[in-house]
Amino acid sequence: GAGVSQSPSNKVTEKGKDVELRCDPISGHTALYWYRQSLGQGLEFLIYFQGNSAPDKSGLPSDRFSAERTGGSVSTLTIQRTQQEDSAVYLCASSLFAGGAITDTQYFGPGTRLTVL
Amino acid sequence: GESVGLHLPTLSVQEGDNSIINCAYSNSASDYFIWYKQESGKGPQFIIDIRSNMDKRQGQRVTVLLNKTVKHLSLQIAATQPGDSAVYFCAPVDNDYKLSFGAGTTVTVRA
Numbered sequence: 001g002a003g004v005s006q007s008p009s010n011k012v013t014e015k016g017k018d019v020e021l022r023c024d025p026i027s028g029h030t031a032l033y034w035y036r037q038s039l040g041q042g043l044e045f046l047i048y049f050q051g052n053s054a055p056d057k058s059g060l061p062s063d064r065f066s067a068e069r070t071g072g073s074v075s076t077l078t079i080q081r082t083q084q085e086d087s088a089v090y091l092c093a094s095s096l097f098a099g100g101a102i103t104d105t106q107y108f109g110p111g112t113r114l115t116v117l
Numbered sequence: 118g119e120s121v122g123l124h125l126p127t128l129s130v131q132e133g134d135n136s137i138i139n140c141a142y143s144n145s146a147s148d149y150f151i152w153y154k155q156e157s158g159k160g161p162q163f164i165i166d167i168r169s170n171m172d173k174r175q176g177q178r179v180t181v182l183l184n185k186t187v188k189h190l191s192l193q194i195a196a197t198q199p200g201d202s203a204v205y206f207c208a209p210v211d212n213d214y215k216l217s218f219g220a221g222t223t224v225t226v227r228a
Contacts, residue, residue, distance in 0.1 A: 004160070033215075033216075042217065043161075043208075043217055044217070045216065045217060048214060059215065091161070093160075093216075106163075110158070
């Protein structure tokens with residue numbers, strides 16, 4: 001079946017502009033995660049959605065970052081007033097069992113490469 | 118606290134040889150470990166996982182070994198192929214769904 005999809009694949013923006021990144025999880029997956037991966041560095045957790053529960057926003061680096069998940073499916077990550085340090089690959093993942101088991105495999109999308117000039 | 122897998126940055130291997138990718142972690146409370154593979158321009162892809170009550174697990178052409186005493190994992194790839202060229206990450210999981218891994222090991226397969 002289809003995997004996690006993300007759009008756009010690449011986004012170049014000017015400092016100070018707002019951007020929206022989209023994630024379509026695997027159908028039927030109730031958990032959705034956003035991560036950030038900087039060049040040559042590791043994975044940084046941003047936010048987690050599970051069903052109708054309040055999202056875990058503990059990884060968002062500043063109040064310029066926000067995310068929504070509508071209808072328990074598609075999610076949008078919004079970065080306001082972008083800064084150069086926001087440049088990174090933004091990865092979305094989804095999983096089936098909503099984090100109830102730590103062994104719940106997360107499946108990643110291809111990412112959106114964001115470049116802030 | 119959060120445990121991040123630490124790797125040597127690069128590994129060059131001859132096609133057909135076996136590869137061994139090593140990973141050290143810091144939190145002795147980590148009880149589940151995942152290996153991911155990331156090819157250029159793609160997201161991380163799940164390879165294999167292992168629980169802390171095991172010391173070895175085998176998949177298709179891959180074997181993961183876990184040594185909890187020294188907080189070390191390895192991923193062995195048998196008969197390495199060009200398609201195995203990628204960055205490999207180990208992700209220790211500390212009873213939390215938040216994955217975290219470091220810069221990984223870049224594996225280059227020589228023809």
